[in-house]
Amino acid sequence: MRTALVLLFLLALAALPGALLPQRSLNLRATQQFIEANGWWGEFLDRVQAFDVYASVWFSSIYLLLSVSIIGCLIPRTAEYYRALRAKPVITPRNLARLPHHDTAETDRTPDEVVKAATGLLRGWRVTERTEDGGARTVSAEKGYLRETGNLVFHFAMLGLIVALAVGKMINYEGQVIVLANGSQFCNAGTLGYDSFRPGLRVDGTNLTPFCVRVNSFQADYLPSGQADQFTADIDYQSGHDLETGTWRPYDLRVNEPLRTEGDRVYLLGHGYAPIFTVTFPNGEVRTQTIQWRPVDELTLLSEGATKFDPPGVTDPEQRRQRQLAVTGLFAPTQIVHGGVLSSSFPDLTDPGVAVDVMRGDLGIDSGRGQSIFEIDQSLVDSGRLTRVARENLDLGEEIALDDGTRVKFDGVERWVSLQVSHDPAQVWVLGFAVLMLLGLGVSLTIKRRRLWVRASPGPDGRTVVSVGGLARTDQAGYGEEFGRIASALRSGRD
Numbered sequence: 127m128r129t130a131l132v133l134l135f136l137l138a139l140a141a142l143p144g145a146l147l148p149q150r151s152l153n154l155r156a157t158q159q160f161i162e163a164n165g166w167w168g169e170f171l172d173r174v175q176a177f178d179v180y181a182s183v184w185f186s187s188i189y190l191l192l193s194v195s196i197i198g199c200l201i202p203r204t205a206e207y208y209r210a211l212r213a214k215p216v217i218t219p220r221n222l223a224r225l226p227h228h229d230t231a232e233t234d235r236t237p238d239e240v241v242k243a244a245t246g247l248l249r250g251w252r253v254t255e256r257t258e259d260g261g262a263r264t265v266s267a268e269k270g271y272l273r274e275t276g277n278l279v280f281h282f283a284m285l286g287l288i289v290a291l292a293v294g295k296m297i298n299y300e301g302q303v304i305v306l307a308n309g310s311q312f313c314n315a316g317t318l319g320y321d322s323f324r325p326g327l328r329v330d331g332t333n334l335t336p337f338c339v340r341v342n343s344f345q346a347d348y349l350p351s352g353q354a355d356q357f358t359a360d361i362d363y364q365s366g367h368d369l370e371t372g373t374w375r376p377y378d379l380r381v382n383e384p385l386r387t388e389g390d391r392v393y394l395l396g397h398g399y400a401p402i403f404t405v406t407f408p409n410g411e412v413r414t415q416t417i418q419w420r421p422v423d424e425l426t427l428l429s430e431g432a433t434k435f436d437p438p439g440v441t442d443p444e445q446r447r448q449r450q451l452a453v454t455g456l457f458a459p460t461q462i463v464h465g466g467v468l469s470s471s472f473p474d475l476t477d478p479g480v481a482v483d484v485m486r487g488d489l490g491i492d493s494g495r496g497q498s499i500f501e502i503d504q505s506l507v508d509s510g511r512l513t514r515v516a517r518e519n520l521d522l523g524e525e526i527a528l529d530d531g532t533r534v535k536f537d538g539v540e541r542w543v544s545l546q547v548s549h550d551p552a553q554v555w556v557l558g559f560a561v562l563m564l565l566g567l568g569v570s571l572t573i574k575r576r577r578l579w580v581r582a583s584p585g586p587d588g589r590t591v592v593s594v595g596g597l598a599r600t601d602q603a604g605y606g607e608e609f610g611r612i613a614s615a616l617r618s619g620r621d
Contacts, residue, residue: 127199133192140188144179147171151178151324181295189288196285200278207274214254215266218579222595225579227606229594229613237263237582237590240616244580247615251578262583270576270599276569283562290559294552296328304418306400307344307359307541314338314390314547335388335549337365340374344397344541352425352472357381359394359543389551395544396421401457401480402538403433408531411438418542419457420500426470429457431500434489447488452502452512453534455482461521468519478539481519484526487512575599578612592616 148156157177161168175182222228233240244265245253251267258264301320305312317323317331325331340362347355362374365387377385385392400418407413419431437449458470461479468481488511490503497503506512516534518526525535581593594616596609 130192130195130199133188133195137185137188137192140185141179143171143176147176147179149177149179151181189292193285193288193292196281196288200281200285203281204278207278210274211271215252215268215577217256218258218264218266218581219595222579222581222593225595225597227596227598227609229609229617231592231613231617232585232589233592233617235590237261237584240580240582240590240592241265244582244616247612248578258581260583262581264582265578265580267578267580268576269578270573272569273573273575274570276566276571276573278566280563280566280570283559283566287556287559287563290552290555294326294550294556296326297552298326298548298550299329299331299334300324300546300548302395302544302546304542304544305339305341306416306418307341307397307543308416309340309342311338311340312545320547335365335390336369337363337387337390338369339363339385339392339545341543341545344543346397346474346541348472348474354473357394357397359397361385363387363392384548389549391548393546393548395546397541397543398427399429399457399459399475399478400540400542401431401433401478401536402540403453404535404537405435405451406533406535407438409439413438414537416540417499422456423470425473427459427473428470430455431457432502434491434502436491443492447492450487450489450491451532451534452485452489453482454485454502455480457539459539463519466519475539475541479519479521480536482517482526482534482536483514484516484518484528484534485512486515486528574605576605576608578609580616 148160150157161172161177164171171177175184179185219225223230235243241255241263244267245255248265248267251269252271253265253267256264256266301317301323303312303320312319314334314337316334317325323331342360342362345358345360347357349355357380359379361377361379363377363385364372364374367373368375379385379392379394381394384394398418398421400416402414402416404412404414413435415433415435417431417433419429421427421429432452432454435451435453437446437451440446440449456468457478457480458468459474459478460470460472460476462469462471463479468479485502485507488506490497490506502512515528516526520526520536522536522538525533527533576596576598578594578596583591583593585591594609594613596605596612598605
């Protein structure tokens with residue numbers, strides 16, 4: 127038990143970095159910024175897994191040792207409890223007057239009648255009758271065994287909770303994906319469909335639970351101050367047998383009201399805007415792109431991003447890299463312009479506008495290296511391989527004409543929603559063990575362990591001397607009243 131308490135303290139201490147420092151699994155960008163801002167100290171913390179606390183070797187070691195310690199504590203306690211359940215209540219002490227609660231009286235009833243009355247009063251107690259030398263009859267009674275039961279249930283449930291959490295970390299997965307709210311679909315067919323994916327230790331990204339979600343529309347309600355009031359995504363989904371029949375089922379997805387299907391949960395995390403740009407190339411070919419831009423101001427949803435285009439009809443790789451286009455800048459759902467600088471005054475889509483830089487040259491999309499969809503590679507700009515050919519503020523429907531005859535038009539806006547898919551089959555077990563812990567703790571705290579003895583001895587004058595003694599094994603509070611009622615009933619001859 128002492129070892130378990132020390133390990134619990136160490137576990138709480140080890141969890142502190144997880145609460146005080148950004149964690150890579152929750153916010154990769156904040157973690158990288160912290161490491162860069164703190165130099166060698168940030169790099170040292172990274173080496174000791176301070177940004178991956180709950181997956182670190184030292185946290186897992188304490189976790190495992192705590193489980194072993196709890197098991198080592200529970201096995202002997204369970205064996206002792208089993209022996210106590212099978213044992214009879216202890217024999218009546220020789221001198222009941224020494225006990226914290228005691229009472230003595232004389233009665234005209236025989237010892238057998240007193241014992242019968244006592245066993246009637248002690249219904250619900252574990253009772254054993256005995257006969258002593260000299261003809262005295264005794265009753266030994268004990269109550270409150272459920273207190274230790276509750277204690278054991280609490281500790282077994284805590285052990286089960288630890289195991290369930292560990293199993294959940296092994297077989298769970300969690301992924302985020304952005305879906306345009308224009309009828310676009312997302313299917314949980316593999317990790318390639320996600321923008322980010324965090325698998326459990328035993329998850330390789332295959333055999334994910336199959337289901338599909340179609341986002342038809344998104345409705346955001348705001349207070350006059352611009353604060354969000356309610357978000358609702360009108361979605362359809364299909365899973366299980368519906369995938370074979372092609373049946374779609376409607377659902378209104380709201381924040382903290384996830385869709386639960388086939389053991390997975392789909393949460394609505396956030397939303398934003400995807401400006402639509404249409405590029406008309408000099409040869410007359412037209413290409414339209416709708417790419418989500420990320421909010422830089424959560425209150426007004428002023429957003430930044432980069433929409434990238436490949437030139438059509440260019441087969442030479444070198445020429446192609448020189449003529450790629452990127453439309454970068456800011457998008458404002460309710461635009462305001464101060465001194466030519468675009469900003470947003472309200473998060474709803476009332477007067478959309480963009481401030482864009484049109485970049486031409488090598489976007490680096492053929493380099494084989496991954497890059498963010500929200501920005502261009504600044505190193506390509508610094509090296510001169512990517513140059514700005516236009517800068518303009520555009521209202522909806524306006525366009526820019528470039529020097530080679532290419533036209534870039536701000537054609538519209540779509541909404542997007544950010545969805546999170548969580549799969550954790552162990553969560554039901556975690557909930558069940560947590561409930562058992564609370565129940566066990568409640569039983570352990572409310573039930574009192576107590577003992578009571580009655581001795582009925584023949585007196586020298588022919589009357590029976592009734593001695594009653596009581597002992598509260600855990601908490602004295604309240605036992606005096608219960609003992610007094612039983613002793614008074616025996617003294618008065620009531621059953």
